[in-house]
Amino acid sequence: MKQSISRRDFLKLAGGAVITVAGASLLPQFLRKTLLPEQVVQAANNYDLFFAGTDGWFYLPPTGTASPYYPDPLAELAPDGTPFTTYIFGFRNVTQLNDTQRINQKMKAQHNAPFFWLDQFDPNNPKDFKIQLTNLGLALRPDLTDSHTLHWHGFRNVIPFFDGEPTGSLSVPVGQFFTYVYRPRDPGTYMYHCHVEDIEHVTMGMTGLVFVRPLQNGNTSFYPSGKYVYNDGDGSTGYDREYPMFLSEVWLEGHWNDAHIQESDWSLFKADYSLLNGRVYPDTLLPNSPVDLANSAHVLTIQIDVNGDLMTNPGLERLQYQPHSSLVTCNEGERVLLRFANLGFREAAMTFAGLTVRVVGRDATPMKGRDGTDTSYETDTLLMGAGESYDVVFTAPAHSSGTGPDVYVLYNRRYTQNDDLGTQGQRTEIRVYPAGTLGPQQHYNDAVIY
Numbered sequence: 001m002k003q004s005i006s007r008r009d010f011l012k013l014a015g016g017a018v019i020t021v022a023g024a025s026l027l028p029q030f031l032r033k034t035l036l037p038e039q040v041v042q043a044a045n046n047y048d049l050f051f052a053g054t055d056g057w058f059y060l061p062p063t064g065t066a067s068p069y070y071p072d073p074l075a076e077l078a079p080d081g082t083p084f085t086t087y088i089f090g091f092r093n094v095t096q097l098n099d100t101q102r103i104n105q106k107m108k109a110q111h112n113a114p115f116f117w118l119d120q121f122d123p124n125n126p127k128d129f130k131i132q133l134t135n136l137g138l139a140l141r142p143d144l145t146d147s148h149t150l151h152w153h154g155f156r157n158v159i160p161f162f163d164g165e166p167t168g169s170l171s172v173p174v175g176q177f178f179t180y181v182y183r184p185r186d187p188g189t190y191m192y193h194c195h196v197e198d199i200e201h202v203t204m205g206m207t208g209l210v211f212v213r214p215l216q217n218g219n220t221s222f223y224p225s226g227k228y229v230y231n232d233g234d235g236s237t238g239y240d241r242e243y244p245m246f247l248s249e250v251w252l253e254g255h256w257n258d259a260h261i262q263e264s265d266w267s268l269f270k271a272d273y274s275l276l277n278g279r280v281y282p283d284t285l286l287p288n289s290p291v292d293l294a295n296s297a298h299v300l301t302i303q304i305d306v307n308g309d310l311m312t313n314p315g316l317e318r319l320q321y322q323p324h325s326s327l328v329t330c331n332e333g334e335r336v337l338l339r340f341a342n343l344g345f346r347e348a349a350m351t352f353a354g355l356t357v358r359v360v361g362r363d364a365t366p367m368k369g370r371d372g373t374d375t376s377y378e379t380d381t382l383l384m385g386a387g388e389s390y391d392v393v394f395t396a397p398a399h400s401s402g403t404g405p406d407v408y409v410l411y412n413r414r415y416t417q418n419d420d421l422g423t424q425g426q427r428t429e430i431r432v433y434p435a436g437t438l439g440p441q442q443h444y445n446d447a448v449i450y
């Protein structure tokens with residue numbers, strides 16, 4: 001494609017306030033208010049990630065409290081006999097799938113949505129980040145012809161076009177495709193979710209995390225790993241290992257109603273389950289589904305079978321559509337980053353039993369005042385409102401327990417989110433090993449289990 005002006009020149013011209021699409025020739029077109037058809041067509045096969053929205057089933061454990069909405073008998077009829085319990089909506093990463101495999105993923109949503117990451121926009125090497133989204137439709141509810149969108153909560157979009165809020169931007173109808181273009185200028189931890197009927201679509205499972213990695217990454221002069229949460233200039237946000245901690249909730253009646261063609265009054269939302277990374281303790285301690293590292297450039301890609309469906313660990317078929325572990329493992333002395341976000345409706349009090357952590361970022365903003373004042377703080381209990389994200393770093397204490405790891409419990413101390421006396425809910429473990437036990441982390445959430 002011949003360009004009569006470089007993109008950098010173009011940005012100067014436009015005051016930096018324009019998002020470009022797919023490297024298309026821009027100068028004559030940029031005065032227009034709409035995307036030209038050829039630009040849309042070019043963007044269609046030029047993306048970093050490709051996600052699909054659909055419905056499906058997943059697994060929640062029984063609780064001490066009987067519910068008429070659990071388990072859903074429709075789920076028990078899942079063709080392969082896997083004892084799923086609950087209807088969901090969700091996103092799937094279909095970047096590696098061919099057309100047939102992708103279409104096969106209708107009714108195979110996952111909970112939470114894939115966690116993905118991208119690099120901060122570099123003015124010296126300008127590159128936008130593009131995610132194509134398609135809508136496979138809802139297999140169990142063909143009457144519900146809802147569109148889907150990608151909305152990055154708290155992301156500073158220059159224009160609303162790619163915001164994903166459906167009354168102010170585009171949404172993706174069933175069978176259609178749209179490529180979102182992002183120019184991420186602010187590193188940190190964001191939530192993303194579908195913004196169509198958002199109480200319903202979010203709590204049904206269409207939500208996850210996105211991390212923007214800082215330009216400072218790769219510079220080992222501040223911290224030996226060269227990995228940072230922010231462009232701190234001093235290594236204060238450097239870390240060796242990284243784990244997302246995504247808090248969400250399930251109200252069984254809402255899920256049942258969607259499965260059984262009933263309307264929900266979502267103002268009656270009352271969570272039955274509190275989830276960490278899409279699972280309920282003790283499933284939070286179980287490993288990730290098998291990872292396809294070669295295809296994990298921007299997202300933790302789960303291995304697929306010949307039909308494009310998610311692979312599972314042997315014996316953990318019930319967690320097929322909940323691929324994310326919450327287990328944290330590290331060597332003593334290492335710095336560990338936990339990226340917390342809460343898209344439940346209730347405040348959380350995530351407590352580190354026996355550990356002190358430092359809050360270095362909040363809502364994708366470093367804990368620094370305008371004059372550079374350090375506003376980070378230490379705590380053993382992270383209080384998080386709904387819709388908030390926090391970046392938390394701790395240094396693993398010296399290993400002291402002889403054989404096996406030292407175990408520190410990380411749990412929500414609000415009893416309503418850690419039901420049945422702490423035997424379920426938002427709870428996981430931090431396991432600290434002697435120095436040199438674990439090799440370097442291959443990807444976020446890479447918890448090696450010995």
Ligand SMILES: [Cu+2]
Binds near residue numbers: 147148195206
């Ligand atoms: Cu949606």
